[in-house]
Amino acid sequence: xxxxxxxxxxxxxxxxxLVLLRCNYSSSVPPYLFWYVQYPNQGLQLLLKYTSAATLxxxxxxxxxxxxxxxTSFHLTKPSAHMSDAAEYFCAVxxxxxxxxxxxxxxxxxxxxxx
Amino acid sequence: xxxxxxxxxxVICKSGTSVKIECRSLDFQATTMFWYRQFPKxxxxxxxxxxxxxxxxxxxxxxxDKFLINHASLTLSTLTVTSAHPEDSSFYICSARESGNTIYxxxxxWLTVV
Numbered sequence: 001x002x003x004x005x006x007x008x009x010x011x012x013x014x015x016x017x018l019v020l021l022r023c024n025y026s027s028s029v030p031p032y033l034f035w036y037v038q039y040p041n042q043g044l045q046l047l048l049k050y051t052s053a054a055t056l057x058x059x060x061x062x063x064x065x066x067x068x069x070x071x072t073s074f075h076l077t078k079p080s081a082h083m084s085d086a087a088e089y090f091c092a093v094x095x096x097x098x099x100x101x102x103x104x105x106x107x108x109x110x111x112x113x114x115x
Numbered sequence: 116x117x118x119x120x121x122x123x124x125x126v127i128c129k130s131g132t133s134v135k136i137e138c139r140s141l142d143f144q145a146t147t148m149f150w151y152r153q154f155p156k157x158x159x160x161x162x163x164x165x166x167x168x169x170x171x172x173x174x175x176x177x178x179x180d181k182f183l184i185n186h187a188s189l190t191l192s193t194l195t196v197t198s199a200h201p202e203d204s205s206f207y208i209c210s211a212r213e214s215g216n217t218i219y220x221x222x223x224x225w226l227t228v229v
Contacts (some may be wrong), residue, residue, distance in 0.1 A: 046219075
């Protein structure tokens with residue numbers, strides 16, 4: 001069975017600081033990995049996805065994530081936080097051989113950005 | 116980008132009644148839609164996969180007679196919580212898969228059963 005662990009339910013950074021949101025996964029088959037963002041009262045928006053191509057994936061809004069098989073990690077980073085980045089972030093894994101089908105989500109990390 | 120709309124965004128119902136939540140793909144046809152539930156401080160949990168024109172596939176532990184899913188058209192799937200109880204209070208969110216395999220999520224629906 002697949003699972004996702006997001007370390008830290010809340011992460012606080014100052015505006016302009018590095019953002020690092022951690023995600024570790026467990027999967028018995030090659031995974032597809034995703035990061036979604038959820039702003040208040042809105043649906044989940046796809047930030048980026050890893051589908052067995054390049055291990056460093058660039059997404060929208062300046063975010064990127066690196067797939068590290070040896071560490072079973074897919075951490076999300078952004079060099080410089082903006083106030084508008086404050087939101088809930090979810091990491092998710094899907095079985096690679098089923099493509100974009102069932103997603104298993106982590107518990108989410110709320111990013112707080114202070115001036 | 117593609118938009119998936121859920122309605123209602125918030126609903127309060129009395130214990131024992133049924134409530135219906137709609138999930139619509141506004142600008143694309145979705146042969147497959149997914150329904151998730153999220154309890155406070157927990158992950159989104161997949162409840163069922165809804166395929167247009169066929170019966171939904173429920174995840175283990177999800178009562179199919181309690182959570183009725185209908186995917187009658189390529190743009191609409193509905194989730195009906197029957198005989199709702201306070202423990203069914205949760206955040207329900209749907210997603211839809213478009214032809215290019217990208218999945219789009221709705222805004223979610225907060226259900227409170229009193």
